[in-house]
Amino acid sequence: MEEEYPSIPMGRTRKILRTSIHTFLKNYQYFTITSSLLSLPFSASVLLSQTFVPFSPLLPTIYHRLRSLFDAASFPPSSQFFTILNLKLSQTITSSILVLPFTLSFLLFAKASVIQALHHHKPPLRHSLASFISIYNPILLTQICNSIVILSANATCFSLLFLAFNFLEGFGFSSPNSLLFLSATGAVMYSVILANAFIICNLALVLSGVDKCGGFQAILKACVLIRGRTATALALALPANMALAAIEALFQYRVVRAYYFTKSSNSSTALEGMFIAYLYSIIVVIDTIVTYVFFKSCKSAYRDIISSVENVKSLDDIP
Known part of the structure; x- marks a missing residue:
């Protein structure tokens, strides 16, 4: 494929989206047949898992485990926030476990096919299987590390909430209004931390496919690239997530x-x-393209910065 990705200003979210849609339409046949069909089993499993989650024996087990954890952390049992959080978190964990085999196989295969097609300036069908596997292996390692990062982000949120609730209780602020205010603040904080974790993880997946470096090294590089551009990344992730939610x-x-x-x-x-599952797959493919274009713009901007600074290593030299 002969698409070039010039340096795109970070504040111009619409230009990144237009470039991504243009890339998708220019190579419409490949993305809608190869990449989307690779992602189809994953999409079907995600949509079906939401139906099977309420009947899964894992759900009550995870729910009661989390409930015991919240009680042990002295979170207020009467708080509606923690009741909803416990239920949604239990459903998310159960659904993630059910679709895990499809995530580690079909989803990553689809992402690898998109990254390979965008990164190499030649027809995708000419790529060898060895080249495809060389992209898939670091992506798989990064996906596993991403799961650890997401778990760590949740643990960090719960730790901060634990300290905040115990701090207020120690100073005698245990009224319903105080708990409501802290619960609302905690919900915002939890959403912001998780949103940042997810966009870093998505960027790390693309980076691992392009640079062929997997694991926490890719996540570290993604953190360096996205610094100062979080608002742009969140704005780019919002349309895809809204589209996926609408399809669900x-x-x-x-x-x-x-x-x-x-x-x-x-x-x-x-x-x-x-x-409907095929539509879900197309959005997954488009989201990967958007992340790739954003990655290229971040890397171009990063190179522009370090080119004016002496004795600074390039992104490829970060250990």
């Missing part, structure tokens, strides 16, 4: 709801479900 809601409304009403499945419902 559409699947629940059109497929799951229809199945519960009729108590039986038919070919039209199954085909509609597959089409």
Whole structure:
């Protein structure tokens, strides 16, 4: 593929999105057939897992474990925030466990195919299997390390909330209004920390495929690249996440709801479900393209900065 990625100003989110959409449309056939079909089993598993999670035996086990953890940390049991957080976190963990095999295989294969197509300026079909595997292996290692980072981010949030609630309780601020204010503040803090962790992890996946360096080294490089550009990364991630959430809601409304009403499945419902899963796959592919274009713009900006500073190592030389 002969697409070039010039340095894109960090504040121009719309230009990055336009470049990404142009790249997708220019190579529409490859991305909608090869990459999207590779991602299709993962997309179907994500959509179906939301239906199976309430019936999974893992959900009550994880819920009660987290509840015991919150009680041991002296979080207020009457707080609606922690009740909702416990439920949503239990559902997320259960769903992640159910789709883990598809995440480590089909999703990473799809991302590797996108990164390989964008990074090499030649027709994707000419790439050897060895070249594809050389990209997949560091991406797999980075994905495993990303899971550790996400767990660490959650643990950090809970630790800060534990200190905050115990601090207020020690000074006698245990009124419902104080707890409500701290719960609202904690919800905002939790969302910000997790959002930053996710965008760093997504950038690290692309970086590991381009530079072929996996694990925490890729995450460290992503942290260096994204410094000062977090707002742009969040703005770029928002449309894709909203689109994925809308497709998940559409699947629940059109497929799951229809199945519960009729108590039986038919070919039209199954085909509609597959089409919705395919739409989900396309958004996953577009999100990977957006992340790649953002990565190239970050790296170009980083090189512009270090080119004017003497005795500073390049990004490729970061240990």
